Amino acid sequence: MPISRLLIANRGEIAVRIQRAARELGIKTIQVYSAADADSLAVRMADEAVNIGPFQAAKSYLNIEAVLAAAKATGADAIHPGYGFLSENPVFADAVEAAGLIFVGPKGETIRTMGDKAAARGAAYSAGVPVVPGSEGRVADLDEARKLAEKIGFPLMIKASAGGGGRGIRIAETAEALGAALDQAAAEAKAAFGDGGLYLEKFIGNARHIEVQILGDGVNAIHCYERECSLQRRRQKVWEEAPASVLSRDVREALCASAVALAKSVGYRGAGTLEYLYDEASRSFYFIEMNTRIQVEHPVTEMITGIDLVREMISIASGEPLRYLQSDVRLSGHAIEVRINAEDGSHDFRPSPGKVTALQVPGGMGTRFDTLLYAGYTVSPFYDSLLGKLIVWDTSREMALRRLGRALGELKVDGIITTAPLHQRLVEAPEIRAGAFHTRWLEQWLVTNMKPQDAMMEQSR
């Protein structure tokens, strides 16, 4: 069934991104928004906009009833959830379909399976995809954990099955420490997620985070190569690249083929990402989890393949089979994305919301800036700090880095502080130029190169 009216259940730069894809397909866009986002670029650009509640996300962007009521009132025939918010909520996906609408994403059942980390590990294992050595699924009790731990070896990680965001994770260095670590992890998982289920994984030090983009139509699936996302701060990606220069052609083909095998085995529909840890020393990759949505860093994949992933998501959701064969997907050149956040990198990443008094956007060949900003816009303190993504493409990594430096020099966001100066420093860093880093490298580099000047309280509420 073709889609003619698409409701966007998200905000910020991804809402703008989805609108662009929809408009090019001749689809009318309906943007929902909270009272705090009435002046947002997404609302300004949309064909129609509906206020669905106050600034609190729980009462607006996370409010399933309000989103469905807006869809009904405006005659929407499909809903794109973007990333974050309701995008990986199986109850929402089911509710959208139950209301007779198209959910632009996988089936609720798929989200449910792949959202449970232990179940996802099990699915990967069954599809022959290498997983980090560990338990096949949840561990039943301490006895089972002890037996498995002997096989896996120490140190090992204990993770919450329902987990995310780094919570419910404990590292046991020795067999003696295992019992206490299991108890703590179970208690933390129960408190944070209402589910104390745990699984075990071998701890892999100095690993890289590499992920594979896939597209599936429910029957067939293809990959669009991989992204290198090792540059992270507090488990949040800061800088992403495609392809991962560290991979040999053989390892790349094996990695991407494993992602396709897993996607096919679960009858995946839509765009998805399989995350892997990559151990450079042994050239081994291990599946860790799957994200059943479009990701922030999808543009680097678009730049190296020429495939508009959001357009393909909409096409698949409207019931079309995949429009690309695997042999149609060609990897060309190198792309880098840096996240421009409203944060002060020289003051421990203190948030910097406020009014943007002037804006100068980079341009030129191979340069793309996906943003929620316009001159005169007041950046809200109520949502995350992502202002936009500066993406560059060039024929080689070396040239992409030069182009990134040039483009960053053109970007001017007056009135608020952004992470652009951090990226200018990173472009010049020898390890970045050499491509020699892992998932903990950036935090170590920040300690010596961007000294925190005052402490930000870290807390989960």
Added chain:
Amino acid sequence: MPKELLAPLPGVFYRKPAPDKPAYKSEGDIVAIGDVVGLIEVMKSFVEVHADASGKIVRFVVGDEEPIMAGQPVLEIE
């Protein structure tokens, strides 16, 4: 004249360190300079709000879990 403590950042004001914990301070409490009187959630980060004067908290101008603008009064100390 009571002295107003102004919000250093915009966001959402919280009087408690966590939903199931007691409030940092109540009306009538005596505070010293530097005491934590609440949190402001800004862009998913939590920033402590410190008293910039010593004395008795007369009243909270902003309620728990309510939005606040930078420079708006949080509470009054006398």
